[in-house]
Amino acid sequence: MTAIRAAISLFIGLLIVAAAAGWMWTGEHQPPAQALASRLVLAASALAGMAGLVAIWRAERRPRQG
Numbered sequence: 886m887t888a889i890r891a892a893i894s895l896f897i898g899l900l901i902v903a904a905a906a907g908w909m910w911t912g913e914h915q916p917p918a919q920a921l922a923s924r925l926v927l928a929a930s931a932l933a934g935m936a937g938l939v940a941i942w943r944a945e946r947r948p949r950q951g
Contacts, residue, residue: 890941897934897941904931 904927911923 893941894938897937901931901934904928904934 908924908927911920911927915923
């Protein structure tokens with residue numbers, strides 16, 4: 886299970902790196918209005934990736950017995 890989590894985490898990490906690269910690129914190559922829209926989308930995707938990492942690595946919940 887840990888190997889699967891690590892593989893998924895690596896993929897999410899690569900997506901966050903791509904979002905950061907896109908953040909820098911869009912600021913240099915797009916007009917301000919388009920850059921703002923692009924950066925909002927890139928920030929939302931990076932935050933979603935971070936939330937995914939938290940969800941993957943948080944402690945597993947045990948079902949109630951009862």
